[in-house]
Amino acid sequence: MKFKGLFARLSGLLFPPVCRMCNERQTVFAPRLPGVLCPDCMNRWNEELAETCPACGKVHAQCCCIPVVLRDAGCDAFVHLSAYRAHRKTAAGALILRCKDNNDRDVFRFLAKELSLPIRAFGYDNDVDMITYVPRRRAAVQATGHDHAKQLASTLAHELKLPVQTELRRKVLTKQQKQLNAAEREKNAAHSFELASAADVSGKTVLLVDDVCTTGSSLAACVALLKDAGAARVICAVVAKTEHK
Template identity: 30%
Template sequence: MLLRPLLDLLFPPLCHSCKTFIPNAGDLLICPACLENITFLVTPLCPSCGTPFKTEDGRNHVCGACLKHPPAHLSRSATLYAGPVQELIHRFKYGYKVHLSDPLGILMAQALQPFREEVAPELVIPVPLHRKRLRQRGFNQSQLIGEVLAKRWQLRMDVGSLRRERWTEPQTSLDAEERKNNVKGAFVLGKPERLRGRRLMLVDDVCTTGSTLRACAEALEEAGAQAVFAVTVARSLPF
């Protein structure tokens, strides 16, 4: 009973975002004030791609983009790519703060638990990096987040079956059509028999246009996956 107060004194639990002390902190380590500044994506949204609608009330309905080009998978994002989440992801990926995979993965696991129960995946598949990008960065952010998610959801994770075979330019400076063309045919399956007939959950950090997730899902479905779903920590909206 006395160990917890002693540990808090020696190693005070601080918010990952604003660094303030959090009394009675849980595993997430994001303070209530910062949590209030995180926009969680909830109904109404597109049940296909997960894009939220501007209206605060209403039912879920398929968006115009998915009606025109139905995706090969269902997607959900936990939060809007803004505020504390955007700052944490930026520090994680570009500031090499790999410990931030824990709060980001926990945040996603908690927020998207209903989706996980709805689609019942069997395996977690992190979106792979090209070997050149992996050497440059030193880690795959999707894999680190996926490890946290898989542990929280009590699922196995497959690393290596889905590969990024072709080098692609960073997506951040490209428009929607350029992003789609940039990743077309970039992903291949090294051992498709591992995933054939399975229900797969793709994991990435941020969804912008969904082009990368779509390319991964198409490769997985061509390899014989029974169903493909996708989750990301955050979603960047075009409006």
């Protein structure tokens, strides 16, 4: 393990990593998992983590508020790291886009590590039986060659030493559904998912992972399916959440 760390530092010196937010080649190692963010962008990330939830006043990672749409679907707890603003000027936005577009393993490891902190702080890692995720649309997986929610869930599972399982899948869209625009599809989320054929969540505590929670409708649809299938508890974990006024 020591040797591995030394190797990482040496290769970092020989091949300095590029900051995933500002794209500058790094000359100085940032604290915590070096290589993903330069020190300036790491400060940016930390500033975003230090922002507070407008409802409870706690920093996001300590906030226990459950978005209404998720609570209505039966969600038992909700974990997130920061507020989501969908552009590259925020560290969270930049890293999430990196996951979507580039399948960047270092970024998945960084985000999984960060997300594991509040999950451990709340003690959820002791209760969770399995980790699962909100699957991407087939077209998106085909376009990018990967499902970034699955990658994030797998990396988080590795970090928490918990099993990851595919419990949910996208339904094959009907011709009518294919003609819907993004907003209409979002509304249609409840009809977009189904349980995977081998899903067995009865009596289990499930940690449901996604990159972001915007309207929450996809997460809500998945929570409802897991609960209907007998899951005892469903805890949702996302990197960032859109704040609704």
